[in-house]
Amino acid sequence: EADIYQTPRYLVIGTGKKITLECSQTMGHDKMYWYQQDPGMELHLIHYSYGVNSTEKGDLSSESTVSRIRTEHFPLTLESARPSHTSQYLCASSEVNNNYGYTFGSGTRLTVV
Amino acid sequence: AQSVAQPEDQVNVAEGNPLTVKCTYSVSGNPYLFWYVQYPNRGLQFLLKYITGDNLVKGSYGFEAEFNKSQTSFHLKKPSALVSDSALYFCAVRPNTGGFKTIFGAGTRLFVKA
Numbered sequence: 001e002a003d004i005y006q007t008p009r010y011l012v013i014g015t016g017k018k019i020t021l022e023c024s025q026t027m028g029h030d031k032m033y034w035y036q037q038d039p040g041m042e043l044h045l046i047h048y049s050y051g052v053n054s055t056e057k058g059d060l061s062s063e064s065t066v067s068r069i070r071t072e073h074f075p076l077t078l079e080s081a082r083p084s085h086t087s088q089y090l091c092a093s094s095e096v097n098n099n100y101g102y103t104f105g106s107g108t109r110l111t112v113v
Numbered sequence: 114a115q116s117v118a119q120p121e122d123q124v125n126v127a128e129g130n131p132l133t134v135k136c137t138y139s140v141s142g143n144p145y146l147f148w149y150v151q152y153p154n155r156g157l158q159f160l161l162k163y164i165t166g167d168n169l170v171k172g173s174y175g176f177e178a179e180f181n182k183s184q185t186s187f188h189l190k191k192p193s194a195l196v197s198d199s200a201l202y203f204c205a206v207r208p209n210t211g212g213f214k215t216i217f218g219a220g221t222r223l224f225v226k227a
Contacts, residue, residue, distance in 0.1 A: 040220075090157070105156050107156045
């Protein structure tokens with residue numbers, strides 16, 4: 001079973017609302033990532049973190065923000081949701097050297113109406 | 114620029130037949146190579162990896178992958194496909210230099226017909 005948890009699994013929210021997608025891992029991994037994926041499509045890295053108090057923007061520009069106050073927790077926040085934010089958001093983590101690949105959460109399917 | 118290519122958007126195979134999902138990469142050095150599988154409405158699951166050693170690596174669910182350095186390829190294979198193998202498959206490459214970010218291919222959808 002996955003040791004990385006994302007909540008909620010599904011979220012339908014109105015335009016303009018502020019939302020936070022939660023991601024927690026129990027493996028002690030230093031590195032964590034957020035990917036955006038339209039259903040059945042490729043992954044786009046939007047944020048990543050080397051460790052506590054370290055966050056970087058990914059390859060795809062995103063209006064979301066992240067924080068990393070604790071090793072196990074890497075939440076993603078949208079201050080004002082828009083329909084263009086409708087997508088699936090996948091959180092992942094990896095060990096320091098990333099020799100063993102990523103562990104992914106089950107994802108949050110976000111719909112902004 | 115470093116990249117990963119999965120040349121087929123979709124692969125169709127009959128149950129019981131062998132399957133191959135192709136992956137080529139353009140990355141300097143000796144990268145680490147991975148395959149992941151994604152079932153509908155789920156995150157990605159790790160299938161197998163190649164770091165060094167034998168060019169044929171075995172992974173979960175009977176899958177294996179063959180690393181070919183001269184062709185910079187890492188094709189995913191299975192001797193006998195199952196309907197339950199139908200899913201989206203991602204090849205990924207982690208360059209061995211200049212950081213730790215993994216590059217994902219665009220994905221290949223596998224359909225196994227009964």
